[in-house]
Amino acid sequence: MPIREPGICVVDVEKGELRGASNRYTKTMADLAGLYEDEAAYKAALAKLDDKVVYEVTDFKPSADAGDMIIGVTRMIPGKVGNEYFLTRGHIHANANRPEMYYGEAGHGIMLLESPAGEIRTVEIGPRSMCYVPPYWIHRSVNVGTTELVMTFAYPADSGQDYDIIAKAGGMRSRIVDDGKGGWKAVDNAGYRFRSRELVESIMAK
Numbered sequence: 654m655p656i657r658e659p660g661i662c663v664v665d666v667e668k669g670e671l672r673g674a675s676n677r678y679t680k681t682m683a684d685l686a687g688l689y690e691d692e693a694a695y696k697a698a699l700a701k702l703d704d705k706v707v708y709e710v711t712d713f714k715p716s717a718d719a720g721d722m723i724i725g726v727t728r729m730i731p732g733k734v735g736n737e738y739f740l741t742r743g744h745i746h747a748n749a750n751r752p753e754m755y756y757g758e759a760g761h762g763i764m765l766l767e768s769p770a771g772e773i774r775t776v777e778i779g780p781r782s783m784c785y786v787p788p789y790w791i792h793r794s795v796n797v798g799t800t801e802l803v804m805t806f807a808y809p810a811d812s813g814q815d816y817d818i819i820a821k822a823g824g825m826r827s828r829i830v831d832d833g834k835g836g837w838k839a840v841d842n843a844g845y846r847f848r849s850r851e852l853v854e855s856i857m858a859k
């Protein structure tokens with residue numbers, strides 16, 4: 654790996670972005686088809702939000718080299734599709750043995766994690782809390798608050814993202830929904846299909 658120049662980026666918590674970022678990507682509700690259980694509520698949300706950005710990522714990616722690091726900021730607006738809180742698409746790292754760190758800057762979020770074998774964990778994230786996403790865990794963030802969820806993150810530059818692992822299982826095993834008392838709860842996803850032992854072993858062998 655070559656010697657690289659040090660860098661500095663500023664986290665703009667108000668705007669929910671990284672100033673000095675080299676990349677930005679945005680997702681609208683249209684990009685999130687198939688993620689929510691309530692199809693009618695999804696269509697209503699689609700009509701209401703139109704091309705409004707639901708979440709965005711700004712990051713500083715020096716390279717994709719092993720041993721290098723990507724840093725960035727993610728911002729998600731609050732809201733629900735039916736009783737299900739807004740979420741990110743979610744992924745496992747393509748190099749599955751790579752970890753990640755998320756640091757809460759503003760808002761109230763859940764990191765929903767699922768092991769390849771289908772174990773579920775929920776980690777609550779607020780300002781100044783730091784979430785460790787271990788290697789091999791599928792992860793997705795969910796905004797369970799009433800304001801924008803802003804988090805800083807860092808992960809190894811050669812991690813990559815595999816989004817298909819979630820789609821192929823019919824979603825993640827749990828959905829994060831309104832508990833009817835202003836909070837959240839995790840409920841079973843009726844459409845979930847467990848991965849075969851062979852598939853789990855092949856992921857864990859990475």
Ligand SMILES: [Fe+2]
Nearest residue numbers: 746753792808
């Ligand atoms: Fe990740």
